[in-house]
Amino acid sequence: MQKSEFYDILMETLEIESVDSLNESTVLTDLEEYDSLAVLSLIAMIDEHFGKRIPGTEFQKITTVKSLMDLIGVDFE
Amino acid sequence: MGASIKKIDIYLPETVLSNDMLSQEFEDLNSEKVEKRTGIRERHVSAENETALDLAERAARNVFEHEDPVSVDFIILCTQSPEYYLPTGACILQDRLGLRNNIGALDISLGCSGFIYGLALAKSLIAANTARRVLLVTSDVMTKHVHPKDRANRTIFGDGASATIIDKSDSEGILxxxxxxxxxxxxxxxxxxxxxxxxxxxxxxxxxxxxxxxxxxxxxxxxxxxxxxxxxxxxxxxxxxxxxxxxxxxxxxxxxxxxxxxxxxxxxxxxxxxxxxxxxxxxxxxxxxxxxxxxxxxxxxxxxxxxxxxxxxxxxxxxxxxxxxxxxxxxx
Missing domain, CATH: 3.40.47.10 (Thiolase/Chalcone synthase)
Structure with a gap:
């Protein structure tokens, strides 16, 4: 998957309005949209687009968009 | 022959807690966002001295509005908010509802799967001719288990009870x-x-x-x-x-x-x-x-x-x- 496509999916998944765009260094956990329900949205997104299931405790390690991409563990172009 | 659901009724506690009320307690809680994502606008909350058994009794009385409670042969009460470690809530419920003494009564401790398991038990009891009419009551007061400052769980959970009459029937209604x-x-x-x-x-x-x-x-x-x-x-x-x-x-x-x-x-x-x-x-x-x-x-x-x-x-x-x-x- 292209990084730009992933950013678009992420913007839509988390219904982000507080910033115009995302990049690898955007700190997700600082966004006002990032709450406990946002984590459920990420789980659904990862299941739907990558067919993967990430253990719940791993989500506590998320900081930046890059950290989420590492967690998903696929190669982004 | 088989078992079928004859009637279902419910009881919800009187006090209603809305998202707007919660947003007064949690300043960054956005009522509309909560409703959009969770589908929840308000939930019913049991009173301080109102237990799951109280809700269970009200739900059962509702389901018996046009039915004869004396016909019940077995009570299954599903709750994870019991009155006591012992005795069993279903036994107390038998007395509160004025049901016969020659019936069975037991609790099952399950949460979100409880209604399904209750139906499975009811069907088995009827198939084995142990009972012709089973009263399945589910009741929980999760809000009593939730910390007052637990924002996420206070938005999700509400209190409520259901009562279902399951009867022996000519055809199978519970597959x-x-x-x-x-x-x-x-x-x-x-x-x-x-x-x-x-x-x-x-x-x-x-x-x-x-x-x-x-x-x-x-x-x-x-x-x-x-x-x-x-x-x-x-x-x-x-x-x-x-x-x-x-x-x-x-x-x-x-x-x-x-x-x-x-x-x-x-x-x-x-x-x-x-x-x-x-x-x-x-x-x-x-x-x-x-x-x-x-x-x-x-x-x-x-x-x-x-x-x-x-x-x-x-x-x-x-x-x-x-x-x-x-x-x-x-x-x-």
Whole structure:
């Protein structure tokens, strides 16, 4: 998957309005949209687009968009 | 011969807690966002001195409005908010409802899967000629388990009870079941203190959940992400399995009612399984997640609204705490 496509999916998944765009260094956990329900949205997104299931405790390690991409563990172009 | 649901009724406590009221307690809680994501606008909350058994009694009295309670041969009470360690709540309920003495009564301790398991037990009791009429009551007061500052769980959970009369019938109204259990997940939805493993601790420290909420080990803990992972894994399988056991496909179903965990989760499961939107129940608007009562609340609603009619085939599935899950198909 292209990084730009992933950013678009992420913007839509988390219904982000507080910033115009995302990049690898955007700190997700600082966004006002990032709450406990946002984590459920990420789980659904990862299941739907990558067919993967990430253990719940791993989500506590998320900081930046890059950290989420590492967690998903696929190669982004 | 078989067993069929004769009648369902519910009881919801009088006090209503709206998102707007919650947003006065939690300043960054956005009422509209909560409703959009969870599907919940308000939930009913039991009074300080009102227990799950009180709700259970009210639900049972509602279901007996035009029925004779003396005809009940067996009571199953499903709750995870018991009056006492002992005695059994169902025994107290027998007396409160003025039922006969020569009947059976027992509690089952299950949460979101409880209604399904109750139906499975009721069907078995009727098939074995142990009872002709079973009263299945589900009742929970989850709000009493939730820490007052636990923002996420206070938005999700509401209190409520259901009462279902299941009768011996000429044709089978409760078809085959698929049930599941995985105790490895027990720590992910738990009230850690207050039982005999870890006693209630009056000095239990506050724990920050990382999302602006606080709980303690005396209160409900829910690992939302892990529970969601579990449902994504278990629910599609149990639906496929129960359809196979009943030699049915999705096309044979008129309607599907899942445990109403929250709108986001339930709708994601619908999409993943491929259940048409028009056949699928989502309604947490005024009740929230009432644990073991969500499925009977849904059944009562769709029957009253004429969404489901006599002769329709309805798949019901519950999943959650334990982990425990199950599904069956009803012929209404």
């Amino acid at each position: 085959h079941f698929s049930l599941g259990t995985d105790g490895r997940g027990y720590r992910n939805l738990i009230v850690p203190n207050g039982g005999l493993r870890h006693r209630y601790d009056p000095d239990a420290p506050d724990i920050d959940d990382g999302f602006g909420g606080i709980r303690s080990e005396n209160h409900l803990y829910m690992n939302g992400p892990e529970i969601f992972n579990f449902t994504i894994d278990a629910v599609p399988k149990v639906v496929a399995d129960v359809l196979e056991k009943n030699k049915m496909t999705m096309d044979d179903l008129d309607y599907v009612i899942f445990h109403q965990a929250n709108k986001y989760i339930v709708d994601y499961l619908r999409k993943k399984i491929g259940i048409p939107k028009e056949k699928f129940y989502i309604n947490l608007l005024q009740t929230g997640n009432t644990v073991s009562a969500t499925i009977p609340i849904g059944l009562k609603y769709v029957l009253e609204q004429g969404i489901v009619r006599s002769g329709d085939v309805v798949l019901v599935s519950g999943f959650g705490v334990g982990y425990s899950w199950g599904a069956t198909v009803l012929r209404i």
